[in-house]
Amino acid sequence: MTEHRPLLHAIVIALLLIASGRLPAFAGEEARQVQTPLTVTDIAGREVTVNVPARRLLLGEGRQLYLVASLAPEDPLSHIVAWRNDLIEADPATYAQYLDVFPDLAKLPVFKGQEESLIDIESAVIQKPDAVLLNLEAMRANEDAKYVEKLAAFDIPVLYVDFRHQPLENTEPTIRLLGKIMGREQRAEGIIAFRHKAMAQVTDVIAENKPEPPRVFIERIGGYSQDCCLSFGPENFGKYVELAGGHNIGSDLLPSTFGQLNQQLAKWFHPELFADLDPDATFAEYHRRFLPIDYRPGYAVSLSDDPS
Template identity: 60%
Template sequence: MVLFVLPILWHAPATAQEEQSSITVTDIAGRKVTLKAPVQRILLGEGRQLYLIASLEPKDPLSRIVAWRNDLIQADPGTYAQYLEAFPDLAKLPTFTGQEGSLIDIESTIIRKPDVVLLNLEAMRANEEAQYVDKLASLGIPVLYVDFRHHPLENTERTIRLLGEIMDRKELAEEIIAFRRQAVARVTDVLDTAKPDRPRVFVERIGGYSDDCCLSFGAENFGRYVEVAGGHNIGSDFLPTTFGQINPEQVIVSDPQHVVVTSSDWQAYAPGGHWIPLGPGADPEILRKRLEWYLTRPAYTGTQAQKTRNFHGIWHQFYNSPYEFVAIQQLAKWFHPDLFADLDPDATFAEYHRRFLPIAYKPGYSVSLTAKTP
């Protein structure tokens, strides 16, 4: 059951009310949806949608949000602390619980009367089978599907444009898109010219979230990032879907030259786990110490990555945010350090913060045991 917490006597901060008019847009699921825009009251079906809302409304992102799922609070406590410091009323924002792909709480959604509900694409099946989308539509509450996770290199850009349109931030949306494209081109242009050999890369997904081995990515999401960054994603050889699990013996046979662990501060989910507390402001020495444990994983016994210590940790939330261009730059720097000696992913992310976000940049999103890299 989804629990929706409604604090009493709190209302979203008022925004300068712009006159609304009906517009019809196409969401990431290909649905034609009519709504009143610019939207002022948005319900976030996933808290990490804040990353984009804040990019499009940096002066006061809370002025647009009436409720959100609590996943960002638990999965990305470092970022939550930054936003809480900048916008103390965030602590009063109504929250609801649930997992990726789960139902929203329809009764509480109706109470909040949002102009639009944003749901991630993976929540589509559950909510439409429960007829929640139709029920909300009958009450004049439209639902739009967005995607940062399943096909991020295509759908993130479409999602940015979609939100730019409904929030009346089209020009800013195009600036964000241009920034992202330029950041990725700094990798792909070099690779297209140099055509280096592609190292074999194994991505261990949600390292430390559980003891399972070996969760990984197929040809999408981080699997795709690896390919764009000039590596060969081992998971793509065995997994027909975006997410899956590979037998440890198969990892050994595949003999990765690099191991990339996606992880984060998961104290809320797995106290005492082997997760790496990557995120804004993380202590680099603690990150390295936690990454060292992965060298002892039986799945990496005798691999080239183990022999050369080519083990890297990267912020897991790059898999579900508009920031994957940072991950691509960092992966490229690890895989081809000589080609990308002058590339600085931290500087790229810092510039994005300066231009588009209401919080200051703090490093801590990556760590490596390789001497030439951070």
């Protein structure tokens, strides 16, 4: 009997660990994993303590769903308690796709407002999120309203993320930040590696050939507004124009990330160098590898007089 006691003791300890949540009983039981506090640094450079893995995120921008779904494609809604309505209004086709796969998305609490605006405190507190994700551009408004301090009184942390103002610098740290708090760090690194590879298909060719930069104008939200020529300054897509070997006209005329210009001629970047590059194939591969919805190609209209 004595020789069996160590084995019996080990079994009892293992069962206690499983019951306490310190050891998963089966692989993939993230939903039942006990949360522990983790201090992370957000995109604003703030040190914030979050209970991880975070399972109740409040999305200060609805389009943050793209990343949450990439990190947890099997059930992104299990990580979200509320979101802003911008994706529903600005990208209804994608919203419809997600709705087809996840019908409960229609039941998710929604709040209105622009990306840089405040979220109603009472609405946030009612949802009891593990963290509130806000765009970096909302930081000044939140500081003026003492928004972070008010939520901190209810033990609700705020994390600033950024895909819009400095995407080249802040996209990867944002992906890593969400991967860390969601317990999906390996998945996050896979997304980052895919992004590196896709961008290198352009930047490596530009670096090797050093073509003359064409002057490029980007219509930021064509068809979404009746106003003409809403474009980008030196950041956001303006920065990507430079990365792709072009010269962004908006960078010369707009002091900030977004603004409005007079009509200009838009041109494609170096088509002779990228005849074999298929953007649709890149988007389709990303959807296949990381997202829970199928890729649906967009459309393009040529500005050339030559219909070919």
